[in-house]
Amino acid sequence: xxxxxxxxxxxxxxxxxxxxxxxxxxxxxxxxxxxxxxxxxxxxxxxxxxxxxxxxxxxxxxxxxxxxxxxxxxxxxx
Amino acid sequence: xxxxxxxxxxxxxxxxxxxxxxxxxxxxxxxxxxxxxxxxxxxxxxxxxxxxxxxxxxxxxxxxxxxxxxxxxxxxxxxxxxxxxxxxxxxxxxxxxxxxxxxxxxxxxxxxxxxxxxxxxxxxxxxxxxxxxxxxxxxxxxxxxxxxxxxxxxxxxxxxxxxxxxxxxxxxxxxxxxxxxxxxxxxxxxxxxxxxxxxxxxxxxxxxxxxxxxxxxxxxxxxxxxxxxxxxxxx
Numbered sequence: 001x002x003x004x005x006x007x008x009x010x011x012x013x014x015x016x017x018x019x020x021x022x023x024x025x026x027x028x029x030x031x032x033x034x035x036x037x038x039x040x041x042x043x044x045x046x047x048x049x050x051x052x053x054x055x056x057x058x059x060x061x062x063x064x065x066x067x068x069x070x071x072x073x074x075x076x077x078x
Numbered sequence: 079x080x081x082x083x084x085x086x087x088x089x090x091x092x093x094x095x096x097x098x099x100x101x102x103x104x105x106x107x108x109x110x111x112x113x114x115x116x117x118x119x120x121x122x123x124x125x126x127x128x129x130x131x132x133x134x135x136x137x138x139x140x141x142x143x144x145x146x147x148x149x150x151x152x153x154x155x156x157x158x159x160x161x162x163x164x165x166x167x168x169x170x171x172x173x174x175x176x177x178x179x180x181x182x183x184x185x186x187x188x189x190x191x192x193x194x195x196x197x198x199x200x201x202x203x204x205x206x207x208x209x210x211x212x213x214x215x216x217x218x219x220x221x222x223x224x225x226x227x228x229x230x231x232x233x234x235x236x237x238x239x240x241x242x243x244x245x246x247x248x249x250x251x252x253x254x255x256x257x258x259x260x261x262x263x264x265x266x267x268x269x270x271x272x273x274x275x276x277x278x279x280x281x282x283x284x285x286x287x288x289x290x291x292x293x294x295x296x297x298x299x300x301x302x303x304x305x306x307x308x309x310x311x312x313x
Contacts, residue, residue: 069227070182
């Protein structure tokens with residue numbers, strides 16, 4: 001199954017990269033605020049069970065994909 | 079004193095570490111490739127060098143923390159052996175859960191390389207015993223991700239247990255946001271684990287050990303370690 005993991009910074013963690021991009025957009029006169037930048041990880045997990053795919057992806061987040069000090073993950077099974 | 083310097087693909091301060099430990103201090107120093115599963119027999123100190131292990135992919139230090147050699151480094155730490163991580167080495171120790179917290183991108187978003195001052199907060203550690211609490215050292219930093227962070231309650235715990243070993247300051251020892259080059263919480267430049275045998279810091283003391291390098295303040299740490307080697311504490 002195809003799985004998407006969206007890793008984003010937790011609320012309260014400073015995102016200087018997001019801030020820089022937000023300021024860049026302000027330079028083009030876009031009205032935008034609270035811009036945050038995350039990371040999208042896509043993968044194929046060899047199973048036909050969405051539950052199994054989700055629990056595998058969760059285990060991957062716990063082991064490697066996410067640093068819980070600063071990040072959180074949203075898992076999407078497609 | 080037997081020192082192991084783990085080398086990962088992308089480590090680039092390993093020779094600085096080998097030079098400071100092997101040539102300047104004259105210690106029995108061994109580079110150890112990350113694929114090894116055992117540290118050299120009788121290793122006293124593991125010195126994890128700076129660099130860009132695995133190209134900083136995913137997060138700085140995240141992939142290196144999974145390397146085969148890390149298993150034995152964790153065992154060494156659990157047995158009370160000394161582990162010292164500088165710059166990327168600090169990031170690796172955090173990712174390996176040997177130290178709390180994480181190193182975020184610098185507040186300015188820039189790679190910062192400059193001389194900084196740091197204040198010794200703990201002089202009762204194997205890494206600092208030849209120095210005095212409150213002493214100011216001048217050492218270089220060179221990093222893009224040195225902005226130490228920890229959630230508020232854990233940060234309180236870290237401070238309460240004296241987990242902060244070094245803090246950024248000015249030449250007089252004054253600490254504060256203005257003296258912190260990278261945005262690190264509470265001006266934290268280096269931390270130590272509860273047991274006091276694992277220390278990580280962003281500045282590079284190994285690049286301040288000979289007058290030709292522009293300063294010798296980094297020797298304070300190496301002399302402390304030498305003192306520990308002469309009168310080893312029970313492991």
